[in-house]
Amino acid sequence: MVAPPDSDGARSRAAHIALVLFVGLYIVVFLLKLLSLAEIPSGDSALVNVAVYGTLLLLGAVAFHRELARAIRRVVARRGRAALILIAGLIGVIAATMLGGWLAAVLLEATGLWGTPLQNDLIIGRATKAISPFVLIPIGGVIGPLAEELMFRQFLIGLIGRRAPTWAAVVVSGILFGMLHMSALTLPEAINVIPHACTGIAFGALYVASGRNLCYSSTIHVFNNLTGLLAPVL
Structure with missing residues (x-):
């Protein structure tokens, strides 16, 4: 059973079930790579991708609904400060x-x-040519990064931080985020994912520095992915 990190007391039964399903589905889709977006160019398979990625985001939102609601309230209450944090974070x-x-x-x-x-x-380069922008941009530009933030920042930093210093949780989650982009355990892949790992560590540092508010790292992550996808698509 997955331990619920960053909770304010007992997590509701529905949220706990959603957390277990979220982590399990994430492992199946991304770590075991049983469903690859790049291998599904069109038709019904593309709809399957939308359903799976959408389900991931929905499960993550249910699992961490308290944390997310609190984060949004804090941003709305101090919009000026939030803008400065976003700029500094970017x-x-x-x-x-x-x-x-x-x-x-x-x-x-x-x-x-x-x-x-x-x-x-x-793979992403081929996907921009093979997959409809109406599928690729929502999944790769919005849903994907939001699900990654829920997994690597909201969940993993909280989980690792229960047994290790916060800085170690940030570094480990960032490295794991970088490794997610590896297609094989080879030296070229390991070296080439260093920028992704550094980006993940920066996201984690921003998450922790902002009082574990996922709004900031999520916004910048979505911005990064959208700018990267829109250029070749357009």
Whole structure:
């Protein structure tokens, strides 16, 4: 049974069940990779993707409805402060991603692997050509990143933080977030996901620094994904 992190006392039975289903489905879809968006270009299969990703987001929202409601209330109550946090967070995420990109480039050059692409980037490139924008943009640009934030920030940082320092929870969840983008356990893949891991760590640091408010990291994550997808689609 999955332990409910970041709860205010006893979590409701429905929320606890939703949490277990959310984590289980996430593992099946992303870790075991039993359903790949890139392999489903059109037709009924695309509808299956929408259903699965939508279900993930719905389960996550039910599981963490108290935390999310509290986070939204805090943002609405202090909109000026929220805007400043978003700006600072965006700058921090960009800086962390650039640092990760520089480190990956140095390591690829040092190991003679320069020019070896990350397979996840190639898959996304093919998906932008094969899948309708009406499917790709909602899933890859909005639903996907929101589900990732619920999993890696809201759930994992809380879970790991029960047995380790907060900074360790942020780093571990960020590294796991980076590894999610690996297609194989190879050296080129490991080096190429460093920018993703650094981005994940930055998201985690923002989440913790904002008082564990998922609104900020989620907003920036959605913004990043949308800008990355809209350019090739348009």
